[in-house]
Amino acid sequence: MPRIELALGPCFFNWPADRLTDFYARIADEAPVDRIYLGEVVCGKRMPFSDPIWPEAIARLERAGKSVAVSMLALPATPRERAAMADLAALGHLLEINDMSALAARTGAPFVAGPFLNIYNEASLAALAARGARRWCAPVELPLSSIAIVARACPEVAVELFAFGRLPLAVSGRCYHARAHGLNKDSCGFVCDRDPDGMAVHTLDGRAFLAVNGIQTLSHAVQAVVMTPDALSASGIRCLRLSPHSLDMVQVAKIYRELLDGRLAVGDTEGRLAGLGLPGAICNAYAVGEPGWQKTRL
Amino acid sequence: MTDLRPPTRPELVCPAGTPAALHVAVEAGADAVYCGFRDETNARNFPGLNFSAAELADGVRFAHARGSRVLVAINTFARAGAVDVWRRAVDIAADAGADAVIAADLAVLEHAASRHPGLRLHLSVQAAAGTPEAIRFYAETFGVKRVVLPRVLSLEEIARLNRTIAVETEVFVFGGLCVMAEGRCALSSYATGKSPNLTGVCSPPSHVAYVERDGALTAALGGFTIDRFAPGEAAGYPTLCKGRFAAGDRVSYLFEDPVSLNAVDLLVSLHRAGVAAFKIEGRQRGKAYVAQVVRAFRAALDSLQRGEAPASASRLLAGLAEGSRETAGAYRKIWR
Numbered sequence: 001m002p003r004i005e006l007a008l009g010p011c012f013f014n015w016p017a018d019r020l021t022d023f024y025a026r027i028a029d030e031a032p033v034d035r036i037y038l039g040e041v042v043c044g045k046r047m048p049f050s051d052p053i054w055p056e057a058i059a060r061l062e063r064a065g066k067s068v069a070v071s072m073l074a075l076p077a078t079p080r081e082r083a084a085m086a087d088l089a090a091l092g093h094l095l096e097i098n099d100m101s102a103l104a105a106r107t108g109a110p111f112v113a114g115p116f117l118n119i120y121n122e123a124s125l126a127a128l129a130a131r132g133a134r135r136w137c138a139p140v141e142l143p144l145s146s147i148a149i150v151a152r153a154c155p156e157v158a159v160e161l162f163a164f165g166r167l168p169l170a171v172s173g174r175c176y177h178a179r180a181h182g183l184n185k186d187s188c189g190f191v192c193d194r195d196p197d198g199m200a201v202h203t204l205d206g207r208a209f210l211a212v213n214g215i216q217t218l219s220h221a222v223q224a225v226v227m228t229p230d231a232l233s234a235s236g237i238r239c240l241r242l243s244p245h246s247l248d249m250v251q252v253a254k255i256y257r258e259l260l261d262g263r264l265a266v267g268d269t270e271g272r273l274a275g276l277g278l279p280g281a282i283c284n285a286y287a288v289g290e291p292g293w294q295k296t297r298l
Numbered sequence: 299m300t301d302l303r304p305p306t307r308p309e310l311v312c313p314a315g316t317p318a319a320l321h322v323a324v325e326a327g328a329d330a331v332y333c334g335f336r337d338e339t340n341a342r343n344f345p346g347l348n349f350s351a352a353e354l355a356d357g358v359r360f361a362h363a364r365g366s367r368v369l370v371a372i373n374t375f376a377r378a379g380a381v382d383v384w385r386r387a388v389d390i391a392a393d394a395g396a397d398a399v400i401a402a403d404l405a406v407l408e409h410a411a412s413r414h415p416g417l418r419l420h421l422s423v424q425a426a427a428g429t430p431e432a433i434r435f436y437a438e439t440f441g442v443k444r445v446v447l448p449r450v451l452s453l454e455e456i457a458r459l460n461r462t463i464a465v466e467t468e469v470f471v472f473g474g475l476c477v478m479a480e481g482r483c484a485l486s487s488y489a490t491g492k493s494p495n496l497t498g499v500c501s502p503p504s505h506v507a508y509v510e511r512d513g514a515l516t517a518a519l520g521g522f523t524i525d526r527f528a529p530g531e532a533a534g535y536p537t538l539c540k541g542r543f544a545a546g547d548r549v550s551y552l553f554e555d556p557v558s559l560n561a562v563d564l565l566v567s568l569h570r571a572g573v574a575a576f577k578i579e580g581r582q583r584g585k586a587y588v589a590q591v592v593r594a595f596r597a598a599l600d601s602l603q604r605g606e607a608p609a610s611a612s613r614l615l616a617g618l619a620e621g622s623r624e625t626a627g628a629y630r631k632i633w634r
Contacts (some may be wrong), residue, residue: 053351053476067337075479077450079458100425100432118425118481120375120496123405141484146378170483173450174634176552180545185634201552202544205516210485212545212552217478219488243454291491292484 004229004260005239006253007035007160009137010071010096012168012213012243014193019054020029023244024057030063030250032257035239036061037087037096039071041116041141042171044081044216045188051084058093065097069094072102074116075171075215092257096137103131110134115162115241116171120146137241140167143289144235145223164252165243166198166211166280167219167292176212179297185215196246197279202213208280211291221283221293229260230298245274246257271289300340306580308569308576309597311369312592315347315581320357320368321492322589330367332400333357333581334498338583339387340371340468341424341531342581343498355394367397373422374498375403375481385409392417395440400446402481411440420468430462437465444468446577448479449559452568460572471561472591472615473579475627477539477554485538489520501537508533517541531608560624562615565598565609568629591615 008027011020027036038054038061040047058068070093076082085102089095097103098116112135121124125136137160138147144161151159162168175185175193177199192199198218199209208220225240240260242252255272258264264272270282271281287293304436312328314320322417324332334340336348360367370391376384384406391399392414399417401407402424406622410419419429421436423446444466447456447571460467478485486500487493493502501519509516515527517536524541534540541551561568576599578591594615601607627633 001559075426075450075482077455082429082431100427100435101429102431104431116482118375118402118405118495121381121405123376123408124403125379127404127408139484139495139496141487142378149378163592167484169485169488170478172478173448173551174477174553175626178634180548180550180552184541184632186631199545204526204542204549205523207542209522209543217485217553256347263626268610285491286488291493292488 002233003231004232005034005238006032006251006256006260007037007239007241008033008249009162009165009241009243010037010039012216012218013196013198014046014214015191015196016041016193017049020050021057023249024061026250028061028066031253033066033242033253035067035069036073036146037069037112037241039096039230041071041074041098042074042080042216043175043192044073044084045185045190046083046214047081052089054088055091060273067094069096069112071096071114072098074098074114075173076101077173089227102285108132109133112137113157114170122150125150125154125157129154130187131159133285135239137162141168141292144287145235145289147237148235159236160227160239160241161237162223162240163225163240164220164256164260165223165245166225167283167286168216168243169210169292170217172215172217175215177214178218180212200279211280212283219283219292220280222280223280223284223286223292224270224273224278225284225287225298226259226266226273227298228266229262245279247278307603308565308574308599309468310592310595311575311577313473313578313583313588314537315583316359316585317349317353317357318585319581319583319588320427321360322364322585323592324361324364326589326592328366328592330369330575331357331361332577333373334368334371334373335387335390336496337383337387338377339374339384341373341422341498342371342496343374344582345503347582351390351394351461354391356398358395362395368395369398369400369420370396371393371400371422372406373400373424375404375495376405377496384542385413386489388414388417398444407436407440407442415441418443422481423448424457425472426450426481429606430459433459433463433465437463437588444574446470449476450479452562453564453571454631456568456573456629457571467572467597468575468577469561469573470559470575470579471565471568472595473558473583475554475557475559475579475625483539488518489522489538491520501535506536555623555625557623557625559627560615561626561629562595563600564626564629567603569602
């Protein structure tokens with residue numbers, strides 16, 4: 001049976017620095033994950049608060065035997081954001097690139113192509129691999145059938161699947177958290193810190209639909225791709241990415257590790273995950289090319 | 299190296315969803331028209347729109363004879379295992395004599411740059427390249443000559459950007475407005491399963507339903523209610539990001555009001571900010587609309603050339619905006 005790795009993706013939400021420090025300390029000590037991506041990917045205005053904690057968090061995770069990569073902003077715009085990204089790149093860690101802005105700074109060094117890049121086919125991943133991409137987390141809407149084609153064509157790139165968490169669906173120049181509170185991005189008051197899993201968005205008839213996190217829009221439903229390691233391998237997947245939420249992520253990682261080690265049946269896994277108190281219903285249908293909010297049998 | 303400074307005369311780039319729209323846009327004074335093929339390779343893949351290879355060749359002949367250029371949008375992201383469909387579209391555009399191809403996917407850009415080195419390349423707004431670093435990457439890697447800027451930058455940011463890059467910039471000045479970074483939005487695909495990035499259709503008509511209940515009209519996309527209209531209220535199309543939703547304890551147009559972009563009052567400032575080309579959105583619009591908008595912007599730009607304020611344009615454009623409500627969008631920082 002192939003060993004599928006587990007990765008913890010970057011935290012999308014505005015958690016206070018202390019909470020992030022405690023979170024990564026516990027991940028270092030207890031979570032059976034092989035790789036950690038950390039860093040602010042959503043809003044450059046949060047970086048002055050979180051950036052100071054990364055060097056120590058990285059050191060602690062590495063002492064615990066984890067591979068660490070720093071994830072870069074998905075939509076950098078201001079000179080301050082671009083300078084902050086350059087500072088992060090200068091730390092010398094493996095980088096996850098989420099916008100083409102960060103590519104030039106790599107000067108041929110290996111990097112991870114993040115899920116915010118528009119890599120939808122084998123030729124565009126090959127173009128990035130030629131420039132140093134060694135890992136790739138596919139865009140969340142890409143079905144497994146397409147991922148398998150890309151993975152087969154680019155065997156030198158390790159492929160990750162966004163397997164757990166609210167789906168990152170869109171980024172914008174506008175902050176919707178600020179707008180919802182009658183503010184704008186430049187005077188936001190950091191109101192996004194009130195919603196550690198994002199602010200729920202319902203339709204006018206009360207149906208849970210989306211979640212807002214600053215300039216980012218996520219699904220309200222929680223992606224949970226639950227498949228056997230053999231099935232994942234058949235699609236070229238070498239690593240499952242778990243996206244941090246306020247529920248017990250150590251338990252999420254343990255459940256997925258048991259599944260991937262063959263100690264937990266596919267049929268029992270979803271129930272175990274749901275028992276942790278997910279922020280929304282389970283969804284998974286992007287994997288088969290259906291509407292992302294739906295839940296289907298994979 | 300060729301001189302890549304923006305031309306002093308800004309170019310008016312107009313939508314041609316059909317051969318008929320191409321004709322009226324050219325005759326109304328478009329410096330350039332943009333269009334796409336009748337398939338998933340372009341980001342306005344709606345039923346009844348777009349061009350066959352032969353229609354494109356005819357359109358290019360028509361436009362060139364009248365001094366206009368034709369830009370071909372091949373600006374979706376190629377489907378895995380089917381990249382040749384997009385490559386072939388580039389070949390057909392080159393054979394038809396297109397003046398430029400507008401692309402976003404690395405695979406499409408790479409094919410165009412390597413197989414058609416003489417073909418001018420514009421970076422589509424779908425690539426959402428808004429920083430000097432990203433733009434330089436596309437310019438240096440693929441020889442991109444112009445970048446269509448994502449609709450997230452303010453006027454000040456555009457001016458600053460133009461001082462640091464060596465390629466032309468093109469900005470949207472009128473029409474429908476994406477509020478998300480273009481090409482970085484999966485909201486429509488989440489609701490419907492159809493990805494705008496892959497299929498070229500956002501909020502597809504095939505997934506829209508209007509249901510009347512207790513006198514109120516509900517507009518839904520993929521089964522999700524996007525808006526609800528009281529009796530007598532004008533019912534809009536359920537474009538996902540222009541809908542009304544509940545968040546916190548408030549119901550609002552959470553992402554954007556049902557407005558459309560009108561930057562006609564900013565043409566002088568945008569020109570001073572170094573913008574080389576002004577783009578009008580609306581390949582899904584009819585001939586009459588295209589003719590009226592193009593004429594208005596032609597008059598405005600001609601005034602600008604004469605050093606006069608483009609006063610008459612606002613009047614000519616009156617009543618054309620979607621829902622009759624307009625915004626200057628991200629060009630004014632307060633929008634964010």
